[in-house]
Amino acid sequence: MGEYFISTDLDPRKDHILYRDDEHMVVYLGTQEGARDVDVNSYLIVSGGKGFLLDPGGYKVFPKVLGNISKYIDPRDVKYVYFCHQDPDVAGSAPLWVEMTTAKLIIHWLWERFLPHFGFDISKKGSLIHPLGDEGEKINFGVTTLEFIPAHFLHSPGHFTIYDHRSKFLFTGDIGIALLDKPTLVVENMSRHIQAMKPVHERLMASNKAIKLWLRRVEGLDIEAILPQHGAIIPKKHVKSFFNFLSNLKVGVDLLD
Ligand SMILES: [Fe+2]
Ligand SMILES: [Fe+2]
Numbered sequence: 275m276g277e278y279f280i281s282t283d284l285d286p287r288k289d290h291i292l293y294r295d296d297e298h299m300v301v302y303l304g305t306q307e308g309a310r311d312v313d314v315n316s317y318l319i320v321s322g323g324k325g326f327l328l329d330p331g332g333y334k335v336f337p338k339v340l341g342n343i344s345k346y347i348d349p350r351d352v353k354y355v356y357f358c359h360q361d362p363d364v365a366g367s368a369p370l371w372v373e374m375t376t377a378k379l380i381i382h383w384l385w386e387r388f389l390p391h392f393g394f395d396i397s398k399k400g401s402l403i404h405p406l407g408d409e410g411e412k413i414n415f416g417v418t419t420l421e422f423i424p425a426h427f428l429h430s431p432g433h434f435t436i437y438d439h440r441s442k443f444l445f446t447g448d449i450g451i452a453l454l455d456k457p458t459l460v461v462e463n464m465s466r467h468i469q470a471m472k473p474v475h476e477r478l479m480a481s482n483k484a485i486k487l488w489l490r491r492v493e494g495l496d497i498e499a500i501l502p503q504h505g506a507i508i509p510k511k512h513v514k515s516f517f518n519f520l521s522n523l524k525v526g527v528d529l530l531d
Pocket of ligand 2: 503504
């Protein structure tokens with residue numbers, strides 16, 4: 275029904291439509307810059323004419339995120355801004371989104387009262403934050419259902435991944451990230467990419483038990499691509515080897531002695 279546009283020659287410095295059908299679209303917002311700081315991947319889902327922004331990033335990328343969203347929808351039509359967890363590379367721009375839109379902010383309940391420390395006042399706008407419970411939930415958005423799948427301690431306590439039932443994309447936040455030398459949007463050589471993912475997962479992720487619990491939730495899904503918040507998108511043909519890599523990986527407290 276829909277069309278996919280995931281290829282290794284996409285320029286990571288530019289925005290791209292990754293999936294599109296008549297009523298639904300997923301956009302990569304062109305947020306990789308190849309600077310000294312860690313590159314982030316921000317995404318926009320447009321469904322039924324409204325926007326769902328995933329992991330908008332910090333202050334620095336805000337102008338680019340805003341400008342690129344404007345190519346697809348009026349930024350005031352962004353109805354939700356989602357943060358997979360509380361880190362500044364994910365949520366640092368939160369005050370600007372509060373200022374610019376009437377969007378609800380979605381984050382795990384634990385972070386609801388930490389988030390305002392980025393610089394906004396929740397008491398003024400009432401129920402501005404939609405807190406996710408430990409078990410996650412499903413939200414109907416436009417023509418899709420977004421499933422918030424818990425991935426606690428991978429790496430944050432209160433970390434979530436999202437499965438978009440329409441595009442069949444799995445947005446994995448800090449799971450599947452890699453710190454790469456040059457901007458790259460789509461994985462080309464999977465065995466080389468696994469070597470780039472390994473050290474950061476070993477240090478960032480809490481334990482293999484947490485990984486296995488998450489894998490149990492996602493392995494049965496029909497996945498077109500894995501879309502992490504840093505590094506490169508893992509296309510369908512490499513998803514199985516990505517899950518194998520994770521399943522066997524010792525991380526965090528597993529490696530402490
Ligand atoms: Fe993080
Ligand atoms: Fe991150």
